[in-house]
Amino acid sequence: MEAKKKVMVGMSGGVDSSTAAALLIDEGYEVYGATLKLWDSPNDCDKPMTRTCCSLEDVEDARASAFKLGIPFYVLNMKQLFEEKVVNYFVDSYLGGITPNPCIACNRYIKFEAMLNKARALGMDYIATGHYARIEYNEKSDRYILKKAKDLSKDQSYVLYMLTQDQLKRLLLPLGEYSKAEVRAIAEKKDLVNAKKPDSQDICFVANGKYTDFIKKYRGIDFPEGVYLDKKGNVIGKNKGMINYTIGQRKGLGMSFSEPKYVISKDSKNNTVTLGSKVEGMVNSLIAEDMNYILYEKPREEKAVMARTRYSQKEAPAKLIALENDRAKIVFDTPIAFVAPGQSVVLYEGDLVVGGGIISETQS
Secondary structure, X not given: OOOOOEEEEEOOOOHHHHHHHHHHHHOOOEEEEEEEEOOOOOOOOOOOXXXXXXOHHHHHHHHHHXXXXXXXXXXXXXXXXXXXXXXXXXXXXXXXXXXXXXXXXXXXXXXXXXXXXXXXHOXXXXXXXXXXXXXXXXXXXXXXXXXXXXXHHHOOHHHHOOOOHHHHHOEEOHHHHOOHHHHHHHHHHOOOOOOOOOXXXXXXXXXXXXXXXXXXXXXXXXXXXXXXXXXXXXXXXXXXXXXXXXXOOOOOOOOOOOOOOXXXXXXXXXXXXXXXXXXXXXXXXXXXXXXXXXXXXXXXXXXXXXEEOOOOOOOEEEEEEXXXXXXXXXXXXXXXXXXXXXXXXXXXXXXXXXXEEEEEEEEO
8 A cells, every 4th residue: 555645734823724734634645734933023912913923822723723633733943044034134125125025035935945845854745835826737848837726816826936846846735726715614614723713914023014113123223214206306305214115105105296196216225215106107117036937947038928016916918038147027018007126026827827036126
């Protein structure tokens, strides 16, 4: 009799990852649960709406789900790596005037690199998570491909674009074919403690989403006032410090104008924020760095793709032009508004993820 394949499931304490573990048991895998201990934040944990990393409740929900499912359970301490690869990157990015995506950094360095390495060391064949996306093997191209989830309203392929072929080969995503309602129904049927637990929101190590308060406290610094500029470089008012603003922001500027004004760029060296109309915030193309390709190797010719520059944004038709040094130029068929350096651009062909990279500059 062939031995069961072993899989380590990253269990956050939420309903998705616990249900993923349950489905893998039903599929005949030998399942082990693991919660990643990422961040201690005792000063924030008593505040309402605080999210997962600091919560003992989440660890205990994961442990209770593992116990209910009858599987071994580990708590893996990755706090030092998380602080180095995610928290410091997050803080440095904001201080440098760009808008980071810490969830993508966490997936890249923690969940799908460090956890996979730990699983391999423990003799596991696979790791699994509760992400909503699908992985398939394409015999013709001899590549593992990443597809959008069946339930497009829950699709998380955007935050998985950095997966390598080796990682895709060893990753299971059991929820890719299910809707959220179906996942909750399975969890209730399995009598899991988190079946009705609300979905987590915001950045996991930042209480109540107030990232500027977190950075002030973490680095022990204040943010002096700066000035607003118009597109021509003229001073038009005072800002509360460059770090307090995001690209595309319209509300909370502290000034009134005869027509709507948006944040269209930021300068960390001079502590300035440039405001303009929506038209002035339009972008024709961008440069992305640290490109990762999934659907195919780095292309030698121009490719037609659909591009998404934020997690919740609609895709826009564009041309992909691969450059040297893991860079690429993305030229939009029609200009799009408010593209933020530091965010990721993820490219698609239909429901297939072509790949993606980090936006380093934009051209209007």
